[in-house]
Amino acid sequence: MTDFTYAVDAKGVAVITWDVPGKSMNVMSLEGFRLLSDLVDQGLADAAVKGIVITSGKKDFAGGMDLNVIAKMRDDAGAEPARGLFEGVMMMHGVLRKIERAGMDPRTLKGGKPIAAALPGTAVGIGLELPLATHRIFAADNPKSKIGLPEIMVGIFPGAGGTTRLVRKMGAMMAAPFLLEGKLSSPAQAKAAGIIDEVVADPLAAAKAWVLQAKEADLVKPWDAKGYKMPGGAPYSAQGFMTFVGANAMVHGKTMGVYPAAKALLSAVYEGALVPFDTALKIEARWFTQVMLNPSSAAMIRSLFINKEALEKGAVRPKGIPDQSVKKLGVLGAGMMGAGIAYVSALAGIEVVLIDAKQEAADRGKAHSADLLDKGIARKKVTAEKKAEVLGRILATTEYAALKGCDLIVEAVFEDVGVKADVTTKTDAVTDATCIFATNTSTLPITQLAKASARPNEFIGIHFFSPVDKMSLVEIIKGKGTGDRAVAKALDFVRQIRKTPIVVNDARFFFANRCIIPYINEGMRMLAEGVAPALIENAAKLVGMPLGPLQLVDETSIDLGVKIAKATKAAMGADYPDEAVDAVLFWMYDQGRLGRKSNSGFYAYDAAGKREGLWSGLTAQYPVVDVQPGLTEAQHRLLMAQVLEAVRALEDGVLMDIREGDVGAILGWGFAPWSGGPFSWLDIIGAPRAVAICDHLTAAYGPRFTTPHLLREMAEKGQTFYGRFGAVAKAA
Numbered sequence: 001m002t003d004f005t006y007a008v009d010a011k012g013v014a015v016i017t018w019d020v021p022g023k024s025m026n027v028m029s030l031e032g033f034r035l036l037s038d039l040v041d042q043g044l045a046d047a048a049v050k051g052i053v054i055t056s057g058k059k060d061f062a063g064g065m066d067l068n069v070i071a072k073m074r075d076d077a078g079a080e081p082a083r084g085l086f087e088g089v090m091m092m093h094g095v096l097r098k099i100e101r102a103g104m105d106p107r108t109l110k111g112g113k114p115i116a117a118a119l120p121g122t123a124v125g126i127g128l129e130l131p132l133a134t135h136r137i138f139a140a141d142n143p144k145s146k147i148g149l150p151e152i153m154v155g156i157f158p159g160a161g162g163t164t165r166l167v168r169k170m171g172a173m174m175a176a177p178f179l180l181e182g183k184l185s186s187p188a189q190a191k192a193a194g195i196i197d198e199v200v201a202d203p204l205a206a207a208k209a210w211v212l213q214a215k216e217a218d219l220v221k222p223w224d225a226k227g228y229k230m231p232g233g234a235p236y237s238a239q240g241f242m243t244f245v246g247a248n249a250m251v252h253g254k255t256m257g258v259y260p261a262a263k264a265l266l267s268a269v270y271e272g273a274l275v276p277f278d279t280a281l282k283i284e285a286r287w288f289t290q291v292m293l294n295p296s297s298a299a300m301i302r303s304l305f306i307n308k309e310a311l312e313k314g315a316v317r318p319k320g321i322p323d324q325s326v327k328k329l330g331v332l333g334a335g336m337m338g339a340g341i342a343y344v345s346a347l348a349g350i351e352v353v354l355i356d357a358k359q360e361a362a363d364r365g366k367a368h369s370a371d372l373l374d375k376g377i378a379r380k381k382v383t384a385e386k387k388a389e390v391l392g393r394i395l396a397t398t399e400y401a402a403l404k405g406c407d408l409i410v411e412a413v414f415e416d417v418g419v420k421a422d423v424t425t426k427t428d429a430v431t432d433a434t435c436i437f438a439t440n441t442s443t444l445p446i447t448q449l450a451k452a453s454a455r456p457n458e459f460i461g462i463h464f465f466s467p468v469d470k471m472s473l474v475e476i477i478k479g480k481g482t483g484d485r486a487v488a489k490a491l492d493f494v495r496q497i498r499k500t501p502i503v504v505n506d507a508r509f510f511f512a513n514r515c516i517i518p519y520i521n522e523g524m525r526m527l528a529e530g531v532a533p534a535l536i537e538n539a540a541k542l543v544g545m546p547l548g549p550l551q552l553v554d555e556t557s558i559d560l561g562v563k564i565a566k567a568t569k570a571a572m573g574a575d576y577p578d579e580a581v582d583a584v585l586f587w588m589y590d591q592g593r594l595g596r597k598s599n600s601g602f603y604a605y606d607a608a609g610k611r612e613g614l615w616s617g618l619t620a621q622y623p624v625v626d627v628q629p630g631l632t633e634a635q636h637r638l639l640m641a642q643v644l645e646a647v648r649a650l651e652d653g654v655l656m657d658i659r660e661g662d663v664g665a666i667l668g669w670g671f672a673p674w675s676g677g678p679f680s681w682l683d684i685i686g687a688p689r690a691v692a693i694c695d696h697l698t699a700a701y702g703p704r705f706t707t708p709h710l711l712r713e714m715a716e717k718g719q720t721f722y723g724r725f726g727a728v729a730k731a732a
């Protein structure tokens, strides 16, 4: 059993079939590349072979490079990692270039054999870079297949010729969304864009037929032919100048310069466009190597690809518990969250009973699904039949009796212990003894809410983020009495609805909100101290936070902040540390500036709700002081506010696995994705530097920045988080 097999048909077409044993999706390994190279050699050398078709034995073509292998390639490269990586990448270029040249004389461009790619389904990453090196790409007519180069999403860029080939094929401007945003297309869209050549019912048959009639001129890529000009213009042309200057500004505006892969990609494109094709591949390889050696890329691959996938596949699922997939789900409360939970569940094929106190409210909750499906229809992503099918799975009612037969309940009624206790009791009365009860509370302790249940071991927190259909993280919270089957049930449910889970222990604000609240608070403290509002917001964005802290309060609403502050103060009493924050928050509340929803907050908005700029009244109330902190100082405050909370959550045992901390931080609240998450960031800067920063911030701003014991100990012992806790994570 090998990754590629080779067979020549009666008409002399050699078919190389990619079919990695034991995997549902083909992924490329270094051994796979070497084998592919040998088989191409075999086909080119055999006089009886007229041409070659590369296809897949699976329903899809390929899911890309095995990123574990890329990570290993870097780790294995020994004393000269740059050289090892560069040579590895150049080996891949060599194989793909051989396919592209297909034995032709490089001067006369004659004597080559046609090589086509037949894609039965999805072809992404190296799964598209390989076809791009062939002479013609045929894809099956399946609108669900994805074609594209999504590497940028995990902190790298297409480094096996995809960057250079796509730009030379389409021009830099047209290639930009596919390379810089990792945009994926259906086969029909990919054909319309000029990425692939044909969309057909039977790509293998079509590719074989093409190979048998292809002319020599059909095998010559435009960039290998005389007089090639890059579509859209090379950098030193009037048209190209506009493209490249514009692209630089656009990329910098979007990434704030914190993503090394985006910058390296642009450099590879720009520099590559000025030189011949083979030199451009070498330049691409050099930039790719540089990105691979950047700690940010390594951290992004680890969190956003390897560990995210591990968590989705059940890395922290209790062992020995049979499949707990949900068949019938009860959702209590059809408000903003309940309606969203019902939608994502019905979309995943789960039967849903959606309950609210009044029938109109339940119906309104169901209508939310209809609205989202209608939007999908408008964007041609959903069919009318699909809409009917999904809505057919949701029963909107006030009758608790309809919950009979549910194997999971998710409660999303008002955030009130009494109301939640009442619906818990009512549900217990009609459900079976095996039904798991989950609460979507964002602030109330799970252990306390479980008291209302007759079966606290089957009571758990499943905390969604808003908007439910967009946010991919789900925080699962174990109360003191929560049993393993409840955890397994929650994890299996999250897998069904294709989201990413983290499992944490019960403590105030669980994990995500615990870390994000100090970030928001730090922003408001800075404002109260007279730090220029623009500095606060820009410092956050320039370090990779998607929203500045003040904008984040506007989005989540100031009254929610007031509510949480009041509840926290009531619970903590004299220990409450955030009076300075409350002064700002309550003042805003008193002004009636409640954030985006009131069209007025820390920012000003126009009548249509468009955000205009920071509200001028802020500096009238909190005059900007003469001496402003430096950018780095402001960034350290904003980052450490979040990161230290993550470390404390680990120390307290709320967080049980640093992988969950990192993945949860990026997916849950957008923590600077370039860093790989709070623990990865600490590893990048190193514990000694982190301690120095904390000691300085503590002296300057107070005990909330006190260095956690764990961090100080790690600095003394020369440890990293992934060094110290990585093995535990792997064993889990």
Ligand code: NAD
Pocket: 332, 333, 334, 335, 336, 337, 338, 355, 356, 357, 358, 361, 411, 412, 413, 414, 415, 416, 419, 422, 423, 440, 441, 442, 443, 463, 464, 465, 466
């Ligand atoms: P919401 O006010 O939009 O919805 C609550 C719904 O529950 C309403 O439709 C209400 O009629 C219904 N309800 C109230 N009492 C009921 C009862 N006794 N029986 C049946 N239905 C009843 O609130 P929401 O924003 O959807 O929040 C719901 C829960 O989710 C809360 O616990 C909240 O803390 C939590 N949560 C909210 C968010 C968020 O961003 N809004 C995020 C995560 C978790």
